[in-house]
Amino acid sequence: MATQPSGLHMKTPPPRRKRRVALWLMLALSISLVAGTVLLSNDMRHLRTLAALSGYDLNLQVQQPERTPPQPVEVAKPARQLPVKIPPRLIEVPQPELAGNFLRTWRKSGPDMCETLRKAGIKMTQWRASAMGSSAYECSFQEVYKEDGERPLSSVFLIIRGDRKGAIFNIRAKIVGPARDSAGRLDPSFMRVFETVLAQSHWLDFHDTLSAIRELKDVREEGFGASVVFSREFSSENSFNFIMTIRAAPGPQIRTRAYFSTGRWMPAPDKEISEALPPIFR
Template structure:
């Protein structure tokens, strides 16, 4: 049997015709080394990463810059201005716009009102009415106002000839002088038991006048009280005509004022103030607001604060 010398190569032991790993060599791999005269082809070469050309990086940088520039400069540099305002670079100058005006509050819609049919239909002649005055002063108050002005009338009382008629009157006669009539004044206010005035009359004979022919102020005061107490302000021209002894006649809403000189006796003057409803619309108005239909309104009272003490009574 031929003795073959084993050969060792890369941790394997070769004998004649067989290949067996050397257990000792495998247990100590650090002791294995190549022979000094081994070929460099058998040495292990390190594997290096592939290098990217510089041109590629340059083209990529240019492309990204173009995309960013396009985004920033598009739409009138809107995105660039946004970045400038956010980081406060101060690249652009901005106009300070005043705040928009505040919107006024909308008015609340008006509530819808449904009118009844008779409010829009034209009135018929059979049911039409008209404005009508009313006395805003009672007969007793009128007589008291005349007395306060110096005309000493009687008290408001029933007439001697008719118990349903109430009146107060004033009469004054002067001295007769030669061929002239004596100056006289007669005043009477008439009404009913409820105090509603029906008419007021004044008769003056040969009244005293000044150098301008105007009525004596003491007599004129009678007409001032009679025209002011009812508070009818549209008869302001009547007092001026009476002051100058001129004839005048005015009518309005049922009231009638007449001041005239007698034809046969030029020194006699008659004054009448009455309130009479004309037939038709004014009569319907008076009947509708009659006291027989409506209750009288209460007299106005002054409300007092319960916290305040009551005024002391006169002793």
């Protein structure tokens, strides 16, 4: 007897009703999206027209957030500046003529010193370049009283050396076989050289050296960077050397001399620039 196949092994197709519902839902959703886009586009003009035809007054106003007015920014007031007074001595170019109040200086230039000695009867040469070919300048005096051939037996020699601008480096003198008076003191014709030189320096505390020179005794005086030396030569008991110079000692004297040296200061500004500066800086 033949057996009929069981219904469990047969495939049943899905109902068509569900497919149709899904299709209609997708179509409605697409139409809604298109309609919403059309109504809301162009600043919702189509939506307002449709609402007016339907008897509705659609006034949609977009409320914008309220803007708070900007608060004024408080500008801090600058602190009151007190006027600053700068002492003129801090910016004023030092005056070399005042340097003598702080350290030893030559009160006269080389040419002036030579002229003063000439007026005193000592026949100094003119201030000129040194014959040795160096950059130094000098003026000198020499008088020979006695000589043995080319060897002076009695003479006096004086030389002042400095630079082209007239600054004095040193003053030197040498006397050989000096004439003396009955008491053994230096003859006035020789003594006049040392008296004139020391008088022009205006170093009053060094004038005591004149007494030793007059007695032909060795003497050495130093003070404030200056020195005066009068001594007998080792090779000859009848020859004497005199040296007068200024050499600042390390420390305050060097710094003071550097301050009063005009060569280390910047040149004064042009007149136009100077007039534009405040009075205190002119």
